[in-house]
Amino acid sequence: MDSRIQELIDFARTKFGLENYHLERHSLSRNVHIFNDTIYTLCMEWFPNQVTEQEEDGSNPEGTAIIEINLTTRKFESAIFVMGKTYAKDGVTFANLDTKKIIKWIERETGLTYRKQFQLHKKSEGELQFKECFEGVAVSPSGFIEVKFNQEGKLTSFSVHGQFPSKEMVKEETYTLSLEAVEHLTKEQLKLLEFPSYEQKKLFPVYAVEEIYVTNDGTSTIPFEVIVDVRSYLKIDKTIDWDEPINERFERKEIS
Incomplete structure (x- = not known):
């Protein structure tokens, strides 16, 4: 394994207290965001030590930690424990479930500033949701941050979606519309x-x-x-045609 990948794997193990886990698989992905920057991400799937294989339906077992990290910034984009079950030891824990401390943790993890680049959107039992903003003003398309934790304050889910542009990328004007x-x-x-x-x-x-x-x-x-539409796309502006008619019909079915 490449030493740089191994370093990030060890980083994730320590960060989220995964001593009771083993790395089942990992992969690299590439995508382009709305500002046309290419993002490379390392995705890791950690199984609890007592689990050796996937469920019969191919899904990950309860307690699996699925973690993604940006290779360039070394910032974690998500850390999700399947079914909200965690076997993490000495991982991320929020003492007294203090919202202010959770916000401070988010700021450290993302490099973003509360009330300037993100603000609280919804608070419920075991979950906090934040939306992107600029100096307290909502923006679109809106990025969002989600944090979930159990009754013991242990992190069970963390995810960041969106670009959260810096102050330098925003053109400020005095509002003049009526x-x-x-x-x-x-x-x-x-x-x-x-x-x-x-x-x-x-x-x-x-x-x-x-x-x-x-x-x-x-x-x-x-x-x-x-x-x-936050996906990057290329406009082709070309009519698509085909030589033979499409006669196949789709049968409507109820699915679980």
Whole structure:
């Protein structure tokens, strides 16, 4: 095994207290995010020592630790214990389940600043959810951070999704939009849709307002579907055709 990979594996073992685990498998992946930067990730699947193989259905057994780390930043993107069960020893534990301490831990792990780049979105028993922001203002597409823990305060799930741009990547302006300035766009976004009713087996005409983003000066708009699609893509702009008709039909089935 490459020494650099082994170093990251040892790092994860120590970080999350995986003395009671063995590394079942690992893999490298590559993807391109919305800013067209290439990200390389190491994914590790750690089985509890008492487990030697997967479940019969191919799923990972309870307590398996699935951990992903960014090879460039050496920041963990996720650490998930299957079914919320952990056998970690001396791993990540939040004393007294203190929200402020959990936020400080997130800041150390991600390098992000609370209320400047992320803020609390939802708090429930054993779980905290955060959303991306810029100086306390929500952004789109929104990144999010999720932390879960058991009654003992032991980490059972941690995941970070999104790019969380730095201050240097954001163009700051004084907000100037008004309802009067964008009123003419409302009628343009009003769409007539045919909404199906399976119970009555008919279509009903429904008017809806299609979402768009309006630039601060009000001179241009950005389609909603382009903004929310965080995948990097290449526009081909070419018609696809085929020589033979597609006659296959799909049979609807109920699945579990």
